[in-house]
Amino acid sequence: MRITVLAGGVGAARFLRGLRRAAPEAEITVIGNTGDDITLFGLRVCPDLDTVMYTLGGGINEDQGWGRDAETFSIRAELAAYEASPDWFTLGDKDFATHIRRSQLLADGEPLSAVTEALGRRWRPGVRLLPMSDDPVETHVVLAGPEGRVVHFQEWWVRMHAATPAAQIVASGAERARPAPGVLEAIEAADVVLFPPSNPVVSIGTILAVPGIRAAVAAKTVVGVSPIIGGSPVRGMADACLAAIGVDTSAVAVAAHYGPELIDGWLVDDQDKATVDILGDDPALAGIEVRALPLLMRDLPATTAIARAALDLALELRER
């Protein structure tokens, strides 16, 4: 069985750990969001790809969900002593090594997809990890307010904690980006496509913004897992992103945002079942099969059950 997954960072990485357990024989291809990528201190940092790679490769900081385990912070302190900026993005020493190696390979002329594969030879994540594109795409945020100042997504997310509302979120460069080698092929060859509980705007949304990917995905049987439980994002500040695109922070609204032309099935948490029943007749949801189950990925068994439910629903819908 071939499963292709569009992935953001922490939520996707944890979901994938469950999926690998739920479908140990499956060939899993992960298409990672690169819109969060940023050049810091001259080094290329790919937070979402690294979170997936470290999580599946056993090198993640389990408590925080991103960054390396047993990390030290010498370099960060040294760079601060040199008054290097920015000072708001925390990178540990081991993590720096990944960015040094990636930047070295990129400078040697390797495309990001080849670099990601090379880094993966160390981590053996048990999935095929592809960046959505080898072309640079950077998510920028137009801040609300008279100035309309534009900042990199990371600055808004990490430094500003998304406290200033976003008037607009733009995947800069996406319209000119080409899917990385293997991306469209992996979608086309997939038996099913899954959306983990990743941010619908700046993770899944950015991947879908690369020309060709949305259409390829729409042609497949797709099941998504709601990143919203009981009106709140499970993790992160997805509500701030959804507000920027005029979508309510609810499991139903996110499903309607994707729409039946894109997704076939949708998993919501048990506590959102009532809302789904009320809105069951919502024409925006017509054609989307919604199932309710506990969606908190509190441990590997719980996460495996969620992944299995997503996969089972997808296989069921595929037979219809």
Added chain:
Amino acid sequence: MRITVLAGGVGAARFLRGLRRAAPEAEITVIGNTGDDITLFGLRVCPDLDTVMYTLGGGINEDQGWGRDAETFSIRAELAAYEASPDWFTLGDKDFATHIRRSQLLADGEPLSAVTEALGRRWRPGVRLLPMSDDPVETHVVLAGPEGRVVHFQEWWVRMHAATPAAQIVASGAERARPAPGVLEAIEAADVVLFPPSNPVVSIGTILAVPGIRAAVAAKTVVGVSPIIGGSPVRGMADACLAAIGVDTSAVAVAAHYGPELIDGWLVDDQDKATVDILGDDPALAGIEVRALPLLMRDLPATTAIARAALDLALELRER
């Protein structure tokens, strides 16, 4: 008083610490060798500039004479796990931060002299530290043997421990390099020029190979400190470098190599005094005032005495 010093790495750095103590009121300009510079893992490493900066700035590993104090080696281990090469050049985590910051500023378009000044704002070395040139110069070694394989100086020195003899040592790019801004001015404005006990071939020799520097130095009163004591280099493998240019490993031979057109005074160790007396009539030394004193820089007082002797001799010769 204005003193200009041509400097290699460890020996020069220690000498400079003594000189700063010997002449606390002097304006000291240090012209650092950049021929040892190398790009590792995509980052620009300037071993000699850093050794001077760390030593005078109080951040050096005192035992080994290079690298940072209280260093850790996470990044090195991580890069090895990524199978990044080379694996023969040891860089600590704190040291990496310097190279990251330098590379970032260079990539931003800053010349090495400006970058060195920026890094120095943190270290406050108490001297003005200038790279010999902003243009890339790399010392390469043509290995003896039928192949005549060419390696970077660092590979020969660090990986091969100079065990394979050098047929030739070439400062690649030196002939096209221009002295960095301020270099010729600092030599011209100097009351005296000093050569610390640095490698005569790959440190002092490389600096002198940058067009314009030798002539500017030759016009001044110059006193050098022998890096050879009793037929052996005090530190490092200067003998291997001297052999490559056909110069004996002796204090006298090195003085003769520089020659009276370049240097006016020369300090040798007490144990080399007899040789000097015997060779006192050597025409190659005619015009070079040789003085003997203990030259081992075993601690700061001893080093200060050596620096003071060099300075005193230079001032004396300047008055002649």
